[in-house]
Structure formats: C-alpha cells, structure tokens
Amino acid sequence: MNIRTSIDAMNQTARPDASLKVWRLDKHGALMAGFSDAIISISPQDCAKRALTVAALDMLGGRTDELAIPPASTTILERAVIMIYPRGEPAISTPDSCAAAIKLLKGLHSVEVTNPPKILVNPFLVDGRYCPLSAWDSLFARRVTMLPKQTREAVLKTFKMSCESFNRSTIARMKGCLIHGDVQFGNMVRLDGTLRLIDWEDARIDHPLIDLAQFLFVNAIPQSQIREVIRAYDPALTTEDLLLFGYLNYLWTCFFMQENQDLMQAARTWAVAQNLPEALCELSEDQKTTKGKSS
Structure with a gap:
C-alpha cells in the first residue's frame, strides 16, 4: 500500500465537518491521522498490525480502560484496514x-x-x-x-x-x-x-x-x-x-x-x-x- 492508497482510504473515512489536524505515514504504508473528532489508523490489508492490536488489547484484559483506548470501530477495505479511535x-x-x-x-x-x-x-x-x-x-x-x-x-x-x-x-x-x-x-x-x-x-x-x-x-x-x-x-x-x-x-x-x-x-x-x-x-x-x- 502506497501513500496514495493510504490517503484515499483516509478520505473515505473522513466526514465533511471533520477537519484534518495532523497525520504521519510510516515506512510500511501505515497512516495515523488526527481529525477534529477522531483519530484514524490505516494499515495495509496484508499487514499484521490489526492482529497485533487485537492480541495486545486482549492481554490487557481488565486493565484496558486504565492503559489503553481501543479502536471504536474497525473497517476492512480491499487493500486497507481502518481503525478509528475516539479523540x-x-x-x-x-x-x-x-x-x-x-x-x-x-x-x-x-x-x-x-x-x-x-x-x-x-x-x-x-x-x-x-x-x-x-x-x-x-x-x-x-x-x-x-x-x-x-x-x-x-x-x-x-x-x-x-x-x-x-x-x-x-x-x-x-x-x-x-x-x-x-x-x-x-x-x-x-x-x-x-x-x-x-x-x-x-x-x-x-x-x-x-x-x-x-x-x-x-x-x-x-x-x-x-x-x-x-x-x-x-x-x-x-x-x-x-x-x-x-x-x-x-x-x-x-x-x-x-x-x-x-x-x-x-x-x-x-x-x-x-x-x-x-x-x-x-x-x-x-x-x-x-x-x-x-x-
């Protein structure tokens, strides 16, 4: 997944009234974008990052609310996985x-x-x-x-x-x-x-x-x-x-x-x-x- 694909996926997720604040892209093509009302993580479909997130949050168990903010929603597209966090x-x-x-x-x-x-x-x-x-x-x-x-x-x-x-x-x-x-x-x-x-x-x-x-x-x-x-x-x-x-x-x-x-x-x-x-x-x-x- 390249930069263009990441940005396209991000645009599919954004609402018209949710202005983009900051974003960064890592070398694997994963994108972290901060909007006025949400934080969005976009990873390549073939990347293990979603599985790592799920496994790590499972390990936190009863301490999740103390240590982490889990994704509020996860959307799977053809070439990308989108996780949205509350801002x-x-x-x-x-x-x-x-x-x-x-x-x-x-x-x-x-x-x-x-x-x-x-x-x-x-x-x-x-x-x-x-x-x-x-x-x-x-x-x-x-x-x-x-x-x-x-x-x-x-x-x-x-x-x-x-x-x-x-x-x-x-x-x-x-x-x-x-x-x-x-x-x-x-x-x-x-x-x-x-x-x-x-x-x-x-x-x-x-x-x-x-x-x-x-x-x-x-x-x-x-x-x-x-x-x-x-x-x-x-x-x-x-x-x-x-x-x-x-x-x-x-x-x-x-x-x-x-x-x-x-x-x-x-x-x-x-x-x-x-x-x-x-x-x-x-x-x-x-x-x-x-x-x-x-x-």
Missing part, C-alpha cells in the same frame, strides 16, 4: 505529561504475561530474555557492512561497548513483558481524565526498557530531565542501563527513518549527548545524503 485531549511534552507517561508505562509493564499468543512474542527473546546479538544480526548487521570503514568500526565498537554495559547490569536478567513499542506523545491521549495509549500496532512481548528508552529518544526529552524520568520509572536504574536500547533506536532511525526529519534530529541530538565518536554522530547525516542520492 481525547492530545498529550504534549511537559513535566506533568512525562510523569503521567512514566506511570502509564509502569502500569503497562506490570501486566501479567501468561501464555502470550505467538504473534506477540519477539524473536529476539531467548528463554524470555532480550538477546542483543539476535536483534543486531536481524536488523543491522548487513547494513553496517556497507558503511565506510571508519564509520563501520565506530558503529561496531559502540555496539560492543553497549552490549557489555547491558550484560553487566541486572537489566539483562529482566524478563520480557508486554510493551507498546511506539511510545511517543502522539500515541498518548487523555480521555476521561486519564492518559492512555492508542496505536497498539507495534505491541509485543519484549524488554520493558525498550519502551522507556524509546520514550526518551523519540520525544527528545531534555538531557536535564532524563535522570529524573528514569528514576521515576525505577530508582535503581541509571542512564547507562538504557545505553543499548538508546543506541539501537539511534541506528534504527538512521537506517530506516531518514524521511522523518523530527526523528533524525532527535537521533543527532541523542548521539551528541552521548558523546559518541564524530563518525558515528555523522551517521544520521550520511544516511540522509545516501537516501537523497538514491531517490
């Missing part, structure tokens, strides 16, 4: 919203996981625990081999360092739990006075700190607030505990999200804040240039 008050990046978001994540990660459906289980888990090498081999190894030597060496050295930090920490022994997988303020809505998550299409059983690291990264939480946010999630955590997942977020953005300028800027900001080698900090710029030449 509440959108979350914006403020200290109060950060605190509410962390409370929301803690609640989500405490949901009991018993015999999860196979579709939700991340293949990067080994015996229920996160395996960095499995993720690396599947997502990044081939792309890294195509980088210039200096950049490639910096990428590999930093991955090795972040893995060592991960393996030394007690977080390496944390079991997988239900995570949201796309924790940004754009996917948080305050409805009936409670901040909840929508767009469960990337939900899965995975390491809980993936959500936390992504929240800090994608929302570009200021460096001055990061330690406080981490402590609010778990006082025993340190910024070093999140290095691996922050780094994998960085690589994912550089390799796969070049068209999202906000994410690319967040990636650059994160890399500089982590004092990464210059060759690695420039990876985001290099990938944008490569993308521009190939398009």
Whole structure:
C-alpha cells in the first residue's frame, strides 16, 4: 500500500465537518491521522498490525480502560484496514505529561504475561530474555557492512561497548513483558481524565526498557530531565542501563527513518549527548545524503 492508497482510504473515512489536524505515514504504508473528532489508523490489508492490536488489547484484559483506548470501530477495505479511535485531549511534552507517561508505562509493564499468543512474542527473546546479538544480526548487521570503514568500526565498537554495559547490569536478567513499542506523545491521549495509549500496532512481548528508552529518544526529552524520568520509572536504574536500547533506536532511525526529519534530529541530538565518536554522530547525516542520492 502506497501513500496514495493510504490517503484515499483516509478520505473515505473522513466526514465533511471533520477537519484534518495532523497525520504521519510510516515506512510500511501505515497512516495515523488526527481529525477534529477522531483519530484514524490505516494499515495495509496484508499487514499484521490489526492482529497485533487485537492480541495486545486482549492481554490487557481488565486493565484496558486504565492503559489503553481501543479502536471504536474497525473497517476492512480491499487493500486497507481502518481503525478509528475516539479523540481525547492530545498529550504534549511537559513535566506533568512525562510523569503521567512514566506511570502509564509502569502500569503497562506490570501486566501479567501468561501464555502470550505467538504473534506477540519477539524473536529476539531467548528463554524470555532480550538477546542483543539476535536483534543486531536481524536488523543491522548487513547494513553496517556497507558503511565506510571508519564509520563501520565506530558503529561496531559502540555496539560492543553497549552490549557489555547491558550484560553487566541486572537489566539483562529482566524478563520480557508486554510493551507498546511506539511510545511517543502522539500515541498518548487523555480521555476521561486519564492518559492512555492508542496505536497498539507495534505491541509485543519484549524488554520493558525498550519502551522507556524509546520514550526518551523519540520525544527528545531534555538531557536535564532524563535522570529524573528514569528514576521515576525505577530508582535503581541509571542512564547507562538504557545505553543499548538508546543506541539501537539511534541506528534504527538512521537506517530506516531518514524521511522523518523530527526523528533524525532527535537521533543527532541523542548521539551528541552521548558523546559518541564524530563518525558515528555523522551517521544520521550520511544516511540522509545516501537516501537523497538514491531517490
């Protein structure tokens, strides 16, 4: 499904009096559109996102109203699946919203996981625990081999360092739990006075700190607030505990999200804040240039 198909499907759903506020399209052709009276998610018909949403919401069980806003309706078209969510008050990046978001994540990660459906289980888990090498081999190894030597060496050295930090920490022994997988303020809505998550299409059983690291990264939480946010999630955590997942977020953005300028800027900001080698900090710029030449 391409951009045109997504927009056509969106137009079939919109009412004349429902003005479009914001929309974004991911690399799979899935569209998230915010109208004045509803939030609409459109995914390709052959995509597993609808099944993931259903499976994740089923796992929430009696805590659904506390943590999530389920789709109010689902429409299946020939080439697309449309899910419509009721529109509440959108979350914006403020200290109060950060605190509410962390409370929301803690609640989500405490949901009991018993015999999860196979579709939700991340293949990067080994015996229920996160395996960095499995993720690396599947997502990044081939792309890294195509980088210039200096950049490639910096990428590999930093991955090795972040893995060592991960393996030394007690977080390496944390079991997988239900995570949201796309924790940004754009996917948080305050409805009936409670901040909840929508767009469960990337939900899965995975390491809980993936959500936390992504929240800090994608929302570009200021460096001055990061330690406080981490402590609010778990006082025993340190910024070093999140290095691996922050780094994998960085690589994912550089390799796969070049068209999202906000994410690319967040990636650059994160890399500089982590004092990464210059060759690695420039990876985001290099990938944008490569993308521009190939398009």
